[in-house]
Amino acid sequence: MPKNNSAFLISTMDYLLHASDLERLIQAISKDGYQIFGPTINDKAITYGEIRSSADLPQGWTDIQEGGRYRLKRRTDKAFFGYAVGPHSWKKYLQLPHRPIWKASRQHQDIEVIEIQETAPKLAFLGVRSCELHAIAIQDRVLTEGDYTNENYRQRRAQLFTVAVNCTSAAATCFCTAMNTGPEVKLPSDLTLTEVIEGAAHFFLIRSGSASGAQILSELSLRPAGMREKNLANGRVQQLDEEMRKGPRHFDSSDLKELLYRNLDNPSWDKVAERCLSCGNCTMACPTCFCSTVEDTTDLSGEHSERWERWDSCFTADLSHLTGGPVRSDTRSRYRQWMTHKLATWQDQFGSSGCVGCGRCITWCPVGIDLTEEVRSIRDLECKQAGSQEQL
Secondary structure, eight states: OOTTOGGGTTOSOOEEEEGGGHHHHHHHHHHTTOEEEEEEEETTEEEEEEOSSGGGSOTTEEEEEETTEEEEEEOSSOOSSOSOOOSOOTHHHHSOSEEEEEEEEEETTEEEEEEOOOOOOOEEEEEEOHHHHHHHHHHHHHHHSSSOOOHHHHHHHHTOEEEEEOOSOOOTTOOHHHHTOOSSOOSOOSEEEEEEEETTEEEEEEEEOSHHHHHHHHTSOOOBOOHHHHHHHHHHHHHHHHHHHTSTTOOOOTTHHHHHHHTTTOTHHHHHHHHOOOOOHHHHHOSSOOOEEEEEEEOTTSSEEEEEEEEOOTTSGGGGEETTEESSOSHHHHHHHHHHIIIIIHHHHHSSOSOOOOOHHHHTOTTOOOHHHHHHHHHHHHHHHHHHHHHO
């Protein structure tokens, strides 16, 4: 098939990629100069790391998740993407957890300050879920729009190539359907895959969503997918969507902002504060949390100093520390700040919710605090209070 074939450009046409040809896709992306990152097994979890071949992917593995619990389990098939999401998100490659901003040194009587300029690498993310595409889009609004932008993020984001994957299975902690972010990929991605295993058949449906994706796709010489293959793929995604909407963690998110604004003094905040450790795990695992701080260091001679930016969390006392002390001095106020910002005030600031329903904050909370349960608790208590007032 000739390159630059316009039939591939940002179309709804699906092509058939046999599972045995996934390696060809990876090498085609790598040949185009991208450093590929995707799911790998590390430290008994599926985390994101560098991918050099399809052998690096967690084929045949899945993850079992619940509040405060995570473990790997062997699947009964050889699916490459038969898991949900792990402890890390893609933001660690875009909004770096720790990076130098400038360094300064004394040269006799002069002080030389050098701003650290990074040459942004060409990154390719393989296996991006729909909720994670939404998370990247949210961080784009936060870090590249408005008066305060992150230039390092912008440069890294500008060269990003994404290979999204439609979800056909989910963890128990996933609630993307409640946040309208999945399981089907609907935001733009350079390429989008749907994995299908039916009997002895193992294949992907693949489509392009950009000129860059079309270029890669044209190098693979694939045939258009047939109707049966499309029906199998679409059926898997639709079935998962229906199952999740009937699950215990699906809830109505249409009035979350108003609900939380009405309940800033709800007794639920006191109850969750009794369990919360203020450890910040939820913010570190969250794919949209963007709080950061700067640290200045000086060597013992006083001749050299550096400034570094690193991730921070609204659960740390120092983040809200002003002249008179921290604004949010207790766990109750910090948890309320995190949850109301994520689900309510974020909409006023950035035009959308800050939550994508990935469930990481539930799985990686040491005490298993569940955001969906907290929303339900606030709503239930509000209804009970309203009922009591009506009786009076």
